[in-house]
Structure formats: structure tokens, C-alpha cells
Amino acid sequence: AQSVTQLGSHVSVSEGALVLLRCNYSSSVPPYLFWYVQYPNQGLQLLLKYTTGATLVKGINGFEAEFKKSETSFHLTKPSAHMSDAAEYFCAVSEGASGGGADGLTFGKGTHLIIQP
């Protein structure tokens, strides 16, 4: 069975500061990993994904994440936070060969990112 743990239900950073959202996973097979963002009253939007290949993955809006197999982690970072980054962020894992979630994504509980002016 697969699972995802997001450390910290709320993370607060100052505008311009580094953003670090933590995600650890467990999976019995090589995982496919995703970060989704949810802005207020909107659906989930894909930020980035890791399937195979390069372990440092770049996504939209300046976010990136690094897959570290030895640490079973897929932390999300952004060098400089912007007010518009305030949202809920979800890490997700899929064990399916699809790499896209056809077999069902397992989500973490989410981390609410707060940006202080």
C-alpha cells in the first residue's frame, strides 16, 4: 500500500523567503510523485510530477521538487515566495504504471501555505 505524509498542515513564510513544503511517501514499487496546488474555490492544478529520469523536477510558477529515494522524500521548494503563492498544496503518489493516476492517486492531507507581507 502507498501513503503520503505532508509535514505541517500550515506553513507560513515571508514574501521573498524560501518556501519548503515537505512530503514523504511510502510505496512498494518505484513511485510516481506529484505536487498539486489548490487556490481558494478552485480545483487541483498540477504543479509538477516525477516519473522517471532526472530527480530534480521543475514545475510551474518557479516551483521545483527533488526526488530522494534514500529519504523517500519529494519536498517542494521555491527560492522566493510571492503573495500569489498562498494556497493549499498537495503531494500525491501513484504506483500505477500509468504514472498519471489512472490507477488512482493517493494524496497527502495538504499543506496550507501562508505568505506574510
Add this chain to the structure above:
Amino acid sequence: EPEVTQTPSHQVTQMGQEVILRCVPISNHLYFYWYRQILGQKVEFLVSFYNNEISEKSEIFDDQFSVERPDGSNFTLKIRSTKLEDSAMYFCASGPSYNSPLHFGNGTRLTVT
């Protein structure tokens, strides 16, 4: 950019009533999904649907749930006899192929009273 559209955005129903949540996936997508998020909890997979049949379903997706693609554009989730614990945000998603990330709708908030 094409979007997954869900209606209504908020539905209130009484316990025991049937509800149908509607979704219009992106037009060239072939894979369809329902997820739900109970308030304060994680987003949970319910079901995936391809080629007019269910591909995968979770333990949550019991006999009170059903999905249908009644025409070429809509994808519906029916809950036959709603319970209080069915209150949640329900997300529809679609993808163009088996190996593609999902595109989510904005969700329908279902409140069962």
C-alpha cells in the same frame, strides 16, 4: 485552456435522498475520475472510468455509488441514498491518456443534512 467543469458548485440534500453530481471533462480526454475530500481530510480516490466502464475503484466506492457517461460529454457520479458522512467536496478529473497527469474540476461541495 480547456477546463473540467463541475455543476453545481454546492448542493444541499437531505439524508436518504439521491444526488447526481455532474462533470464535463475536457473534450478529447478518455480517462475520467472522481475524488472526494471530506472537510479537513485528504483528497481520496473514488473511481476511474475508461471505455465506458469502471477501471479501478476504492473501498469507499460501495454499492451506493455509481458512475455513468450518459452521452459524449457528461460524466456523472450518483449517490443513491445519501448519508451524513457523504458530505464532502467531490472532484471530477480527466486525462487524455493512461500516462498523463489529471486535470481537476473546481469541485462540488455536497452537504447532507
